[in-house]
Amino acid sequence: MILKFLKYISVIAVLPFICGCTDNVDDPNSGDNAGILTITLRNSNASRSTESDNSEVLIKNAVIALYPDAYGEDQPAVALQTFDAIDKSGSATVQMKLTDDMVQTLFGGASGARCKLYAVANIDNLADVAANASISSLKSISVGSSFDIIKVQPSFAMSGLGGVTYTLSGGNGTASGSVDLIRTAAKISLNVKLPESVVDADGAEWVPAISSTGGMRAFLVNGVKRTDLVPSDGYTPQDDDYFIMSLADADAVRGLSSIGVGEYSYRMDVPLYTYPNHWTETPEEKHRTSMTLVVPWQKRGEQRWNTFYYQVPVTDLVEIVSNHSYSVNLNVGMLGSLSPETPEELDDLSYQIVDWNSAPIDVNITDTRYLVVSPKEISVNNEENMIVPFYTSHPVEISNVELQYSRFNYYSDGNGTVVDFTVTNEMIIKSNENSGSDKKLCTYSVEKDALGNNILKVMHPLTVWEPYNSSGGEISLTGQTVAPSNLGIDYYKPSDPAENAFSPYKIIVTIRHIDKKEFTQTITITQYPSIYIEPKNNPGGSYNTGYSSRNVGSFWNPRYEYTPTTSPYGFVYVNPTYNTAPTSGSSGGFGYWDNSSDLGDVLGLAGNNSNPNMYVINVSILGDNENKYVIGDPRSLNINNNLTGTGSINTSEDLNNTWSVDADALYENSAKRKLRYYYPTIENESDNYAYMIAPKIRVASSYGKTYTINRTNCRRRAASYQEQGCPAGRWRLPTLGEFMFITQLSAEGKIPALFNLSTSNSSSYYMTAQGAYKVENKNGKAVVTKQTSNSNTLIRAVYDEWYWEQQSAYQLQRNASGGYDFTWGDVPRDATRSAMLINSYKSKMTK
Structure with a gap:
């Protein structure tokens, strides 16, 4: 059993968590059908006493959730466990019980397979977390804190996404990985330079009345005390989520006292905290976050003292972002306002903004210093020229750039192993020098835009770039038997003739201050071409x-x-x-x-056809070589559950259905039922229908291979096909155009052969909506030939990912044993939604 080899799997969670304690706070019983995943949460800055004292590194509780690597953020967790009453400062170790089925679903038993790990720490109401919560639902958990009434917080909500890699060696399986956790809150501190005296407009001298009055105090105005665990872009707090501290509340207002050294010697006893906020620089803005500083001054020679109020901006930007530390150095060189409602705003101040845990704050620096990019992870569609705005107080330089891409048919075994490649900064420079054309692999610079704002400019052509070794020899990335690290890639050149990119690229850019290099930020741009492929591993399951x-x-x-x-x-x-x-x-x-033998049965992975991947093919803009194709919705407007005949399958309704089984259903599920709302692929053979391609389709894996069957049974097989979380009643026959498009990707070596491209045996005959076709690979081109008979053909079904991926109301959930039961997923078609989605896919990648 797989889990015999998984009794001790260690996953180290870092960001805040990277030091080394092994206190077991949960020790689940393990049996023959379970393995233990040990997860260590540790904090890199646990040695800082102020953070430790202020509970900034406390781990009160945790949620650990695991997902197959192919899952999106809206899909359910395969394994999720909550851990309460941890209450460890700086480090804690928890243990998560995994069943054989969970490990098989997460990794599929394949060495090098990965799964996603999402971790959440320090939230309220652990019992309310769903047992199979998706990443998006975890991110939307509402978090609240008593920032307005308590100085030292019980803990800080944190979350992060990481990965676990499964490795087989000598028959033994191990897994390891990491996750970076970041706090939802931001931290604010104030450092004050206080002169020995000031002179007012009348010439009178005033001195600080610190010792006799309880000292300086500061409180937060328009802080945020409630938000989502990971606020989405543009998230705006509600009015009730804001707070203004009361000066009378001694448990909340911060005191400032002198440490006796440094220019800004008066420091807060405990930092202020708030959740993210953003505002406008307009007179009517009422939610700008700021501090109010209270300083008692005494006129020299008098016993009486007065309280003066100062408004202190937290930043000279227009937002506060999560997990950043905002430090303000303020010189109080004048008397303030006598009214707390209209505090005096000072301009003799400087700011430092850094990641909460990444860089030290120098409270004696006399200038403003910050480098902020938000968000740091950006996605673009069909764009070669990218601009990323950022805020900086000082000149910056680009210290490193990397490219990452994937290949889906690298190994000669045809089993669909995905191989990731990294193009280093050195390779990029060499590629730009050796490209042999006007095109450069990647160019980058930091500049000012027309309004004087700081921007990062990156250019990367969305074409295929072929690797070369140091001797100038071209290296093939298909049909290999050696590890990618042994290829000796030295640089890249554009393909000749030019080919459109078919894999998303990740461009990772690090910028930093030129004069203080520890101020760095890393930006990740995911660049999607107009046509790209996403392998979705079927991790198995029995x-x-x-x-x-x-x-x-x-x-x-x-x-x-x-x-x-x-x-x-x-x-x-x-x-x-x-x-x-x-x-x-x-x-x-x-x-x-x-399973139905009449409809070709289920054969599993066997023989040469053993690729466990489903492939999601995204198409939004068709190139010159694809001008015959049309992007659209290939499904019929009429329900046809019977799926017999030839001429009328799409032109009229046929609700008769005796062939399909009674089973649970996601829609109209009061009792088990048969297929009820099936919209088959349009079978019209005119070009507008035959060459129609849906904008995003999922192609079934080799788990779905079949015996040869006739046309009616091919239709019925597709209608009743289910794979992993994609339920029955939603799969269909591919159009001729989809069939040609997919087989051409295989003929070009971009994906393994999903349809047999042989030229001499019956396994090359496949059923499309327009009938049976033979497919042959002739010198890298897929050639299809219509057959006179529609009997004895194979079928590989497709799934309209573009339509169903956002269908949250009727999602197939895992059962109690961690697997999927057969379930009808058919629902009445929403033609309006269909048209809207098709248009959005066509427009989102238009330049």
Whole structure:
């Protein structure tokens, strides 16, 4: 069993968490069917006594959730566990119990497979976290703190996304990974330079009345005390989420006292805290975050003293972002206002803004210093020239640039292993020098825009770049048997002839202050081409497909014991009948699924056709070579559940349905039912329909391979096909255009062969909506030929990802054992929504 090798898996969570204590706060029992994932949470700055004293490194509780690497943020967790009453400062270790099925679903048993790890710390109401919560639902957890009434907070909400990598070596499996956790809140501190005396407009001298009055105090105005765990772009707090501290509340207002050294010697006893905020520089703005400083002054020679008020901006920017530390150095060189409602604003001040944990704050620096990029992770669609704004107090330089991309058909085995490549800064420079054309692999600079704002400019052409070794030899990235690290890649040149990029690129740029290099920021730009491929690994998974029996009694008095037979089908089903095994004593009575042999059955991964990946193909702009294709919705406007005949399948409704099984359904689910709302692919053979391509489709994996069947059964197989979290009733036959488009990607070596491109056997015949076609690979070009017979063909179904991926109301959820049961996912079609989504896909990548 896989988990025999997974008893001790260590995942180290860093950002705040990177030091080394091993106090076990949860020790779940493990059995033969469980492994223990050990997760260590540690804080890199635990040695700072002020942070430790102020609970900035306290780990009160945690939520750990694991997801297959192919899952989006809206898909449910495979494993999730909450840990309460941890209460460790700086470091804690928790243990998470994983079943065999969980490990199989997360990693599929493949060495090098990854899963996502999302961690949340220090939230209220752990019991309200759903057992299979998605990443997006965790991010939207409402967090609140008593920033307005308590100095030292009990803890700080934090979260982060990381990864776990599974490795097989000598038959043993291990897993390791990391996650960077960041706080939702921001920290604010004030350092004051106070003169020995000031002179007012009348010439009278005033001295600070610190010792006799309780000293200077400061409080926050328009702080934010409630927000989402990870506020989305443009998130604006509600009016009730803001707070203004009361000067009378001694438990909240910060005192400032002198440490006796340094120019700005008066420091806050405890920093102020707030959640993110943004505002405008307009007179009507009422939610700008600032501080009010209270200083008692006494006229020399008099016993009486007065309280004066100063308004202190937190930053000269227009926002406060999560997990940043804002430090203000203020010179109080004059008397303030006598009214707290209209405090005097001073301009003799400087700012420093840094990541909470990344850089020290020099409170004696006399100038403003900050380098802020928000957000740091940016996605662009079909854009080669990218501009990223940033804020900086000092001149910056680009210290490093890297490119990352993937290839999906690198190894010769055709099993779909995804290989990631990194193009280093040195490679980029060499590639720009050796490109042999006007095109450069990547150019970058920091500049000012027309309004004088700081911008990072990056240019990367969305074409295929071929690797070369140091001797100038071109290196192939398909059909290899050696590890990518052994290829000796030295630089890149554009492909000749030019080819459009088919993999997203990540461009990672680090900028820093020229004169103080520890002030750095790293920006990650994900660049999506107009046509790109996303492999979605089917991590496997078994379910009951029958039973076996044995006589545990005697010949004269037989007594049978029944045990389930499981099949590693990756939760692929085809119109399966649900049966119950016989019962004898305490054994039997369990359920099992019998997939339809009439519709080609389920065969699992076997033989040469063993690629576990589904492929999501995104198409928004078609190039000159694809001018025959049309982007649209290939599904019929009419329901047809019967799926027989040829001429009328799309032109009229056919609600008759005796062939499909009764099963649970996501829609109209009061009782088990048959397929009810199926919209098959339009079978019209005119070019407008035959060459129509949906903007984003998922192609079934090799788990879905089949025997040869006739046209009616091909339709019914697609209609009743289910794979992983994509339920039945939503898959369909590909159009001829989709079939040609996919097979051409394989012929060019961009993806493994999903359809057999052989030239001499019947396995090259496939069913499309427009009928059966033979496909051949002729010198890198997929050539299709229509067949006269629609019998004895294969089928690989497609799923309209563009339509269903945002369907949150009717999502297939995992069952109690961590797998998926066969479920009808058909719902009445929303033609308005369909048209809106098609238009949005067409427009979002238009330059």
